[in-house]
Amino acid sequence: MTTKPNKGAGVSRYLRLYSVLSQALADGRFDTAQPMPSEPQLMKDYAVSRSTVRRALARLEAEGRIVRRRGSGTYARRGSEPDTAPEHSPMLVGTAGLPAGTTSRTIAFEHVTTPGFLQSERPAFGDTTLLIRQIRYLQRKPVVLASAYLPQEVGARLARRHLDAKAGAILPLLATLGYRSSSLEREFAAQPADPLAANSLGLAIGAPVLNVRAVARDPRGRILAYINFSYRPDRYEARTSIEVRDSSRYPTGKRS
Amino acid sequence: MASKTRSRRSRPSPRRENRLASRRLDKGVARYYRLYELLSAALQDGTIGPESALPSEPQLCAQHELSRTTVRRALGRLEREGRIVRRRGSGTYARPQRAVPRLCFELSALPESLAALASCTTTTVLQFNPAPVPAPLRALAAELGSTAYLLERLRCSQGEPLSLTRTYLPEAIGLNIRRPIPSRASVMMMLDRLGPPTAMVSCSVGAIPADAAAARVLEVPLGSPLLRVRAILVDDARRLRAVLESLCRSDRLQLKMTEQPQEAAGG
Numbered sequence: 258m259t260t261k262p263n264k265g266a267g268v269s270r271y272l273r274l275y276s277v278l279s280q281a282l283a284d285g286r287f288d289t290a291q292p293m294p295s296e297p298q299l300m301k302d303y304a305v306s307r308s309t310v311r312r313a314l315a316r317l318e319a320e321g322r323i324v325r326r327r328g329s330g331t332y333a334r335r336g337s338e339p340d341t342a343p344e345h346s347p348m349l350v351g352t353a354g355l356p357a358g359t360t361s362r363t364i365a366f367e368h369v370t371t372p373g374f375l376q377s378e379r380p381a382f383g384d385t386t387l388l389i390r391q392i393r394y395l396q397r398k399p400v401v402l403a404s405a406y407l408p409q410e411v412g413a414r415l416a417r418r419h420l421d422a423k424a425g426a427i428l429p430l431l432a433t434l435g436y437r438s439s440s441l442e443r444e445f446a447a448q449p450a451d452p453l454a455a456n457s458l459g460l461a462i463g464a465p466v467l468n469v470r471a472v473a474r475d476p477r478g479r480i481l482a483y484i485n486f487s488y489r490p491d492r493y494e495a496r497t498s499i500e501v502r503d504s505s506r507y508p509t510g511k512r513s
Numbered sequence: 514m515a516s517k518t519r520s521r522r523s524r525p526s527p528r529r530e531n532r533l534a535s536r537r538l539d540k541g542v543a544r545y546y547r548l549y550e551l552l553s554a555a556l557q558d559g560t561i562g563p564e565s566a567l568p569s570e571p572q573l574c575a576q577h578e579l580s581r582t583t584v585r586r587a588l589g590r591l592e593r594e595g596r597i598v599r600r601r602g603s604g605t606y607a608r609p610q611r612a613v614p615r616l617c618f619e620l621s622a623l624p625e626s627l628a629a630l631a632s633c634t635t636t637t638v639l640q641f642n643p644a645p646v647p648a649p650l651r652a653l654a655a656e657l658g659s660t661a662y663l664l665e666r667l668r669c670s671q672g673e674p675l676s677l678t679r680t681y682l683p684e685a686i687g688l689n690i691r692r693p694i695p696s697r698a699s700v701m702m703m704l705d706r707l708g709p710p711t712a713m714v715s716c717s718v719g720a721i722p723a724d725a726a727a728a729r730v731l732e733v734p735l736g737s738p739l740l741r742v743r744a745i746l747v748d749d750a751r752r753l754r755a756v757l758e759s760l761c762r763s764d765r766l767q768l769k770m771t772e773q774p775q776e777a778a779g780g
Contacts, residue, residue, distance in 0.1 A: 266590075267546025273736030275541075276722040285648045302725045303735060372559025404558075441772045446763040447720035447738035451554030452547060461538045462547050465738035467720040468763075485558070490720040497770060498715045501623050501701075 268463045270305050271312040276464060277303075278313060282322055282333055283491055292330030293323065358396045361425030364457075365390035366417045368409075375406055379472075381480050387412025391425050392457045400492045402457040403427070405484040411436055427482055428473055436481050438473040445469055445495065454487040465490055545586035548577060552587060556596055556607055563609035567597060570605075616670055617767040623714060627699040634675060635696045636666040639730070646681050646756075654745050656753045662687025664694065667730050674731045675765050680757040701746060704754050712749035718742050718768065727760050740768060 287293050294302065299310045314331060317323045325331045371386040387407040393400050405427045407415065414434050422430060428438050449463040460466065467488040473481045539547060555561045568576065573584045588605060591597045599605045616633065619626045644663035651657060661681040668676045680700045682690070689707050701711050722736040731739070740761040746754040761768065 267543045267549060268736065269541040269543070270735070272541030273722065273734070276736045277724045280721050281724065285652075288648075304725075373562040374557070374559045439773065443770045443772070445718050445740060445768040445770070447740040447761075448763065449550060449738055452551045453554065455538070455550075456536070459538065461540075462542045462550050465720040465722050467718070467740075488720075494717040494719040495770075496715070496717045497620065497772075498713060499621060499623050500713055501711050 268461075271309045271316075272461065274299070274303055274305060274309060275313040275316050276461075278317060279322070282317070287333035289333050289335050292332055295330060356395060359393060359424045360397070361391045361393040361420070363389065363391050363417065363420050363425065365404075366420070368412070372406070375483060379480055379483065382406070382408050382483075385409050387415065389415075389420070389427065391420070391427075393425065395492065398492065399458045400489055402454050402487045403484055405482050407431075407482050408480060411481055427484060431473075431481055436475060438481055439476040440474045441471055442474075443469050443471045443495070447490075448487075450487070458487065458489045460489065467493065467495070469495065544579060545583045545590075548573065548579060548584065548587040549590050551577075552591060553596070556591070561607050563607050565607055567605040567607065615765055615767045616675065617769060620716060620768065620770045621772065623701070627701055630668075631697045631699055631702065634668050634670045636668045636678075636694075637696070638694050639665040639667055639677075641665070641690075641692075641694060643684070643687070644681075650681060650743070650756050650758060653743065654753055654756045657681055657683060657756055660684075661756075662690070664690070664700070666694070670765065673765060674762065676759050676761040677727055677730055678757055678759040680755050682755050683753055686754065700755055700757060704746070709748035709750070709752070709754075711746045711754050713747050713751075715745045715747075716742060717744075718770075721760070723760070731760065731762055733762065738763065740766075742768070 281287060296307060296310050296314075299305070300307055303310075314323065314325065318325055322334055323331050324334055366389050367387075368385050369388045371382045371384055375382050375386065386409065389403075389405045389407070391403050391405075393403065407427075411431065414436075415430070419430055419434075422433075428441075432438065446468045447465050448468045450458065450460045450466045452462055454460070454466055455462040455464065458466065467486075467490045469486040469488065471482075471484045471486065473484070475481050552561070552567065561567060567573075567588075570581060570584050570588070573579065573587075574581055577584075588597065588599065592599055596608055596610065597605050598608055616630065618630060641662070641664045643660055646657050646659055646661050651659065661683060664680045664682065664687075666678050666680075667674055668678065678700070682704075686704065686707065690703065695703065701714075705711060719741045720738050721741045723731065723733050723739050725735060727733075727739060728735045728737065733739070740763050742759045742761065744757050744759075746757070748754055
């Protein structure tokens with residue numbers, strides 16, 4: 258077992274407090290008519306110094322997300338919530354899910370040696386792989402950085418110019434070339450933004466991103482693409498509805 | 514692309530996106546930490562494969578315009594985490610990583626995955642009482658009203674915290690919940706023993722920084738990334754059963770969703 262001493266080190270306290278308050282504002286947790294917790298209260302809740310609290314509040318104030326009234330307190334500003342992208346989890350599998358105003362920019366399109374993690378997890382990939390990196394925008398604001406790895410056979414059919422179609426969404430594009438996905442496995446994780454994701458999405462390094470690793474397969478079970486998405490969490494949430502099949506089948510369930 | 518000269522000029526070139534240039538956004542992020550995250554990502558995605566050499570310290574200094582001390586701090590942290598080895602006189606190498614076993618939760622197979630999670634984890638009740646419903650959850654399910662029964666539980670696996678779940682139950686349901694609250698059963702399992710079974714769950718999955726309360730009980734630093742799963746449980750008449758918000762540690766819980774796209778199923 259490896260030790261991970263002090264995983265929070267490297268990001269200053271004020272930036273972490275800023276990020277937490279910023280999330281609370283985005284969630285609408287502070288009523289605009291009621292003052293937010295006072296400086297001493299924040300110091301106590303977060304075990305930080307006065308100057309740390311002040312730096313975090315000053316940054317939120319500079320961004321116009323709070324107002325500080327002398328003698329009265331700090332208030333959330335209406336409309337301080339950032340724009341969230343409408344639901345578009347089907348963006349992975351169909352163009353119908355891509356909201357109007359979606360654009361993309363391809364920042365890499367190259368044949369690379371299959372990275373080790375793919376070789377070990379998915380031996381079907383072979384020695385070389387087509388890597389496509391794209392940033393997708395909604396109303397010109399970055400939403401996601403996608404790094405897609407395509408097996409050589411699939412990648413060979415794709416040219417860079419194809420990416421201008423369908424706002425660059427890889428899976429719908431592959432479908433037009435005859436590679437239709439019939440299943441999609443996604444794995445979700447919350448991770449700190451690495452420099453590439455941070456620069457692409459306009460976030461601080463280390464800020465939370467929603468990481469989604471997706472594997473698309475054709476009807477015969479062959480892998481069509483492995484895509485690593487880093488979403489800006491204030492602009493995207495994955496949504497789904499699950500029908501619960503016969504819930505009387507809990508192994509330990511004693512229904513009375 | 515040649516026709517887009519104007520817009521291209523305003524955009525950073527692909528190469529620059531990987532640079533550790535000082536940005537206003539990174540105020541408050543230590544320089545060494547920026548390099549640490551850069552190397553960390555390269556190790557994770559295989560850009561630096563197992564057993565291969567990392568650039569030398571002088572190379573890293575020159576490439577990223579960083580001091581030797583800063584470069585050493587970044588490498589030192591990776592070394593302490595067991596992700597690289599530094600061999601005297603030879604260089605720094607990526608260490609092959611053993612996959613850390615994590616609990617897996619498949620969202621698309623709900624009753625089964627809840628039962629599996631219940632069988633290998635336990636929970637501690639942090640509170641169970643009437644409480645105001647936070648605005649974002651009220652917006653998801655107006656039927657809940659402004660006050661509901663709040664059940665807050667911490668789920669652990671072998672003593673290690675996994676997730677913090679706050680469930681808001683309509684009053685009529687909350688009043689009927691028998692105490693003590695079982696230490697393993699999921700909320701859905703508990704509710705299904707009381708009345709009409711849950712027929713549909715609408716979920717959203719996002720990422721948030723850990724606030725003070727979550728950071729404390731989940732034992733992570735303030736502001737660490739956590740997965741946030743919100744779910745609305747309804748019965749087959751679409752009546753609300755519960756609204757819940759679960760904050761999960763990604764390093765301990767693997768959340769998956771498998772879909773069969775309808776287009777393919779129909780075609």
